Amino acid sequence: MDHILTLDSRQEAALQVVAEKFVAQHKGDAVKALKEMIVLNGHLQERLDAVERRRRATQ
Numbered sequence: 001m002d003h004i005l006t007l008d009s010r011q012e013a014a015l016q017v018v019a020e021k022f023v024a025q026h027k028g029d030a031v032k033a034l035k036e037m038i039v040l041n042g043h044l045q046e047r048l049d050a051v052e053r054r055r056r057a058t059q
Helices: 009-025 029-059
Strands: none
Touching: 009 029
8 A cells, every 4th residue: 555545524524425325336235345446446556557657668
């Protein structure tokens, strides 16, 4: 993990709402929701890594 974020109470409340909606989309199955989030984050990380590789190649 490269970054640790500290959220204020407003940000925490907003994140809680999003998390509850995401779990609700998975019919209340938090483990299923977590697994999907891990997969989604993996895809996003791959895209970020590809952008970084292209950026370094052009320097």
